[in-house]
Amino acid sequence: MLTCYRRLPKFDYAIPGSIDEALELLGDNRNGTFKVYAGGTDVIPKIKTRQIRSPEVLVDLKGIPGLDYIEYDSKNGLRIGALATIASVANSHLVKERFTILSRAADSIASTQVQNRGTIVGNICTAVPSADSAPALLALDAKLLCVRREKERMIEIKDFFKGVGQSALQPDELLKEIQVPPVPKKTNGIYIKLSPRRRMDLAVVGVAVLVSAEKGIFNHVRIALGVVAPTPIRAYKAETFLEGQAVSDDLIAKAALLASDECDPRSSHRASAEYRRMMVEVLVKRGIAQALSS
DSSP states (O other), rough: OOOOOOOOOOEEEEOOOHHHHHHHHHHTTTTOOEEEESTTHEEEEEEETSSSSSOEEEGEEEEEETOOOOOEETTTTTEETTOOOOHHHHHHHHHHHOOOOOOOOOTTOHHHHHHOOOOOEEEEEEEOOTTHHHHHHTTOOOOOEEEEETTTEEEEGGGEEEEEEEOOOOOOOOEEEEEEOOOOTTEEHHHHHHHHTGSSOOEEEEEEEEEEEEETEEEEEEEEEEEESSSSSHHHHHHHHHTSBBHHHHHHHHHHHHHTTOOOOOOOOOOOHHHHHHHHHHHHHHHHHHHHHH
């Protein structure tokens, strides 16, 4: 497929120096004519190719200091600021140690150049089904701190995605921070991305699995899927089927089949709906086995 990049259309460009200044700019953005970006790895190409409407004002958040943090404490868990790059999350020692599933998901996103420019928050805000960080954050029960002028609210990530390219974020809001609660002890996670050229291509299917088993019994199970529905989803039936049950290959195989039944994939030039559903079964089974053996 040939993509012809045009020149960027004309728009005003704002670089706020603080969150308050950015929110002040967005305060009158009810009609969505202001567009916010951090890394720009998604929005700039889409503006060039006219996949999205050209903004009247492009608001660049990179000038805001102190938003690139990755912090952890044992009580509240992990906090990722709006300007933390994909590379910084993928390479963070504390994320690798305590939230391996997220580190692996971040490391699977695009090229090294994109990882060093793009942000995890931006990857979520695109609200595309193929966002690699989304299944991992769904499995981790993440929450999103969204702010607007003199107001803030917390959105559970399972309630954030509303459709392809659509999220619960309002035009005058910013997603300031991702919050991830501590992972239960002895819980292991894995993210498996199926794509032709690994991280250089969009995922055909993405599977995130977070499990723990004590004395041979599943006691914590999270299974999240990407690119098999209009939004990233949790496989709740498969999770419920496993929790409290004795670990066995037969049980895992049945849970993987349940997960594939929970999908609503579509066919595209990258894969048929039938292939995606089949690969969910394969990858969920593989992911659970790998997480249990980690």
